[in-house]
Amino acid sequence: MKSKGRILITGGLGFLGSWTVEEAVRRGYRVLVVDALTYAANPENLNSLKVRFVTPSRRNVWTMVTFGRNGLAEHVPVHLPPYINPVDNDFLDEVLEGFFHSDDEVLVVLASVEDYPLMKVLLKYVEGVIHLAAETHVDRSIEDAWDFVRAEILGFYSTVDAFRRVRGREGRFLLVSTDEVLGEIMEGSADEDFPLRPRNPYAAAKSSQEHFAQSYINTYGTPIIIARPTNAYGPRQHEEKFVPKIIKNALLDEAIPVYGDGTQRRVWIYASDVASALMDVYERGEISEIYHIGSEDEVENLELVRTILKMMGKPESLINFVEDRPGHDRRYSLRWDKIRELGWRPSVSLREGLRRTIEYYAKRYAKGYSVRR
Ligand SMILES: NC(=O)c1ccc[n+]([C@@H]2O[C@H](COP(=O)([O-])OP(=O)(O)OC[C@H]3O[C@@H](n4cnc5c(N)ncnc54)[C@H](O)[C@@H]3O)[C@@H](O)[C@H]2O)c1
Numbered sequence: 001m002k003s004k005g006r007i008l009i010t011g012g013l014g015f016l017g018s019w020t021v022e023e024a025v026r027r028g029y030r031v032l033v034v035d036a037l038t039y040a041a042n043p044e045n046l047n048s049l050k051v052r053f054v055t056p057s058r059r060n061v062w063t064m065v066t067f068g069r070n071g072l073a074e075h076v077p078v079h080l081p082p083y084i085n086p087v088d089n090d091f092l093d094e095v096l097e098g099f100f101h102s103d104d105e106v107l108v109v110l111a112s113v114e115d116y117p118l119m120k121v122l123l124k125y126v127e128g129v130i131h132l133a134a135e136t137h138v139d140r141s142i143e144d145a146w147d148f149v150r151a152e153i154l155g156f157y158s159t160v161d162a163f164r165r166v167r168g169r170e171g172r173f174l175l176v177s178t179d180e181v182l183g184e185i186m187e188g189s190a191d192e193d194f195p196l197r198p199r200n201p202y203a204a205a206k207s208s209q210e211h212f213a214q215s216y217i218n219t220y221g222t223p224i225i226i227a228r229p230t231n232a233y234g235p236r237q238h239e240e241k242f243v244p245k246i247i248k249n250a251l252l253d254e255a256i257p258v259y260g261d262g263t264q265r266r267v268w269i270y271a272s273d274v275a276s277a278l279m280d281v282y283e284r285g286e287i288s289e290i291y292h293i294g295s296e297d298e299v300e301n302l303e304l305v306r307t308i309l310k311m312m313g314k315p316e317s318l319i320n321f322v323e324d325r326p327g328h329d330r331r332y333s334l335r336w337d338k339i340r341e342l343g344w345r346p347s348v349s350l351r352e353g354l355r356r357t358i359e360y361y362a363k364r365y366a367k368g369y370s371v372r373r
Contacts, residue, residue, distance in 0.1 A: 004028035006100070006126040007282075010113050010159060011035055011133030015237040016176070016229070018045035019275035020130060025049055025105045027279060032096075032122055036112040036151075040136065040238050046106060054095050055110040092118075096125050113155040119162035128172040130282055131159055137240055138180075138202045142326060145201035152205035157212060164222050173224045174282045179267075179292070181207040181228065184329035191335040192228075192290040200327050217288045225285045227278055229293040230334055234271030234353060235360035243268075243354075246305050247361045250314040260324030262302030265331040269295040270353035273346040280344045294336035297350040311351075312358055 007024055011017040012033030024031050035041050043053070099107040111118055113133045123129070133155055135141065135148045156175070163173050182190045183197035196211075198204040216222040233243040249256045277293040285291055299307070302319075309316055348356075 003030050006030045008032045008122055008126040008129045010131050013041035013043055013045055016232055016274055017132045018236055019271045020278050023275035023279050031106045032126055033108040034111055034113055037110050045236050049105045051106045051108055052099055052104045053108045092121055113159045116158045116162055119158055120166055123162050123166040130174045132176045138200050141202035148202055148205040153208050156209040160216055164220050169221045169223055175213050175226045177210050177226050177228045178206050179228050179230045179332045179334050184331055185333045186331055189333040189335040192292055199329055223287045225281055226290040227281050227293055229274045230267040230269055232269050232271050232274045234357050246308050247358055250312050251365050255320035256305055256318050257320055257322045258305055264301045265298055267294055267298045268350055269346055270348035273348055277344050280342050284342050291339045292334040292336040294334040295346040
């Protein structure tokens with residue numbers, strides 16, 4: 001297939017990142033990924049693609065690892081892949097040239113987006129960026145938000161400023177934000193002009209990205225678009241998140257923690273629908289605009305647990321009400337008319353998405369995968 005262009009996707013070894021990388025490759029892009037390989041990343045998430053990995057094995061020393069399609073065998077640990085041939089930093093340019101002349105689909109650079117000099121090198125090779133790299137678990141941000149400040153704020157600043165300096169007003173930069181920046185919406189739904197009212201440290205860090213993005217649009221004319229997906233679920237999501245946790249605990253016949261009385265309401269969207277929305281916005285969204293990515297599947301948390309248990313043939317006695325998360329938003333709800341105008345609609349119903357997700361986790365456990373921390 002003729003290449004549609006070159007794109008950098010940050011956080012591409014995570015949940016939504018990996019779905020977005022797959023969607024970009026499917027649409028004909030050559031993809032660079034930068035991922036810091038935190039606990040939330042998994043190189044196996046890109047197993048369906050032809051991927052090449054580059055890793056700095058120590059300061060200023062680069063290492064290249066090539067894996068073919070499905071090349072990350074099951075016995076390869078989920079942390080740093082093994083490496084060959086330590087090389088010096090100049091080799092990065094050579095590696096990038098080599099990748100774009102190869103038939104590999106994805107080059108994964110195992111590094112942090114906070115590495116500003118690195119980001120400036122990578123941005124010479126792409127026309128656009130989809131920025132997903134982030135810390136994403138609200139509970140962790142409530143315990144301690146330092147990692148969120150680093151990943152979201154320093155990481156975004158490094159990426160967007162490197163983009164401004166290397167690409168100027170050319171190309172496209174899609175920032176993936178979240179509906180959580182709007183805070184809880186008790187009545188009706190919020191459109192893209194709704195004010196930012198973050199109510200937990202994760203949402204505050206994501207809001208900070210949006211403020212920087214707006215300032216860069218205004219000050220430098222940086223061609224940024226912002227997308228705000230609602231709650232996503234699907235295969236490959238880390239087991240600390242709500243839907244995989246319900247499924248995992250049900251598979252293991254363990255108690256399923258439900259915060260408070262379980263009446264919090266969320267709108268759910270399947271991962272492949274988020275990925276197609278992000279790519280549609282990246283390709284056809286208007287520069288400097290915000291796009292909400294929603295669905296019609298709004299349910300109470302408790303109802304969602306009950307639905308999953310029923311689909312899995314497990315008893316409701318597994319439900320265990322626990323003390324509510326501090327500052328827990330009771331409801332999020334987006335209006336998403338703008339993205340409809342781009343011709344996008346979600347295509348996977350909640351029931352079908354849950355069926356696929358349950359099947360995925362059931363297979364993982366059946367294969368003897370241990371639960372990741
Ligand atoms: N999952 C959702 O429901 C949802 C909803 C709305 C928005 N989002 C946003 O989408 C993005 C992806 O979310 P997810 O659920 O896939 O997250 P995830 O936690 O599954 O993956 C995050 C990825 O980012 C990487 N990362 C973290 N810090 C990094 C750094 N400093 N440099 C490079 N890589 C780094 C991690 O290694 C991981 O691979 C996030 O920006 C999140 O805020 C997610």
